[in-house]
Amino acid sequence: MTAVFLGTGTALFAGLLHAGLARWLPARLYIRATFYCLLAGLAACALLAVMNGWVLDAGQWLLIVILAASLVLAYALLFVGIAWDSPTLALVNAILDQGPGGMPAAALDDFIRKHPFVQSRLSAMLLAGVLADDGKCFVVRGDMGLAMRVAETYRRLCGQSDRAG
Amino acid sequence: MAALWIAAFALLSAILAHVTALRLGMGALAAYGASLLAGGVVLTASLLLLPQRIDGGSALSAGLLFCAWWFTFLNLVQSFESSLRVNVLRQLLRDGGSVDHAAFFARYNDRSLIELRLARLMRGGTVVMRDGRLFVVSTPARLMAHLFRGLKLLVLGRPSEFDRLGK
16 A cells, blocks of 8 residues: 555656646646656655655555556646647637627637647647758658557557548 | 556456447447446456455555556547647658648648537537527536636646737
8 A cells, every 4th residue: 555655646746746837847848847757756755765664665666656657647648738728628718708699600710810729739849859840841750650650550440530630 | 566467457458448339330439438437347347356365555556557547548549539730740641751831831720720620519519500609508518628727727827828929
């Protein structure tokens, strides 16, 4: 039970630390910072164990690390939804903001003008190095191919269509 | 260590259930539900039926690991389906790994993206149009929209990523 508490506590510490720092971080560091917060959490966990004289075997330490890393990964994925607007939820919010009278269909133009999603995602991919801009073309980084092939294989396995985005 | 294996086995069952559900023609939401249910059942059955004794800590670990891994799986699969970034990468790789600027912006623009999302919302019954006005009629969609706006305000201090651009 000690390993569960330490693993969960480490993740909680890392998540709270990251959430507390997030508004001062540039967007390009959001996800990388979750990793550093996890390391800080694990260091705090090790310190706590040493200070209290808790003796844990290698299996328990492995469980602590995997549990904390898994929970922090889940937090990082949730954070992506917090940091970058979902076009669908942004549209729902824009309609709700208009009140009980609903949103005139013509107001969609204004919504689109104020929400440059394509530019936002393109900038994020260029900053992350997933895409490179050679001045004329956008070029995909070579090692993204494997991840996309795995994704494509899974979609085909599920019988999904190509229409996405 | 038993907790790791039990959680991994439950996740594998959840993934198989997801593939099977979609293959059987179930909707996306129902397939996620079937996946979570299958994983939960396998997790519980493994904890109860395993010959070796599983203590409370291991059971709790297995449950937490399964929840974290299933949430990761859900996000990855959802991003294959609807993430603009993943869609851009997929299309670029199909086109040989690069595309010139003009062709990129002709294919990807905010209008077509928003119109696609609006069409999906209307097809799913989340949004309806009456007399030329759009209305959100789905309570879960309202709750999700409010939840994420609240989280954005709490964590980042602004309701939208575009607020920092002053637009």
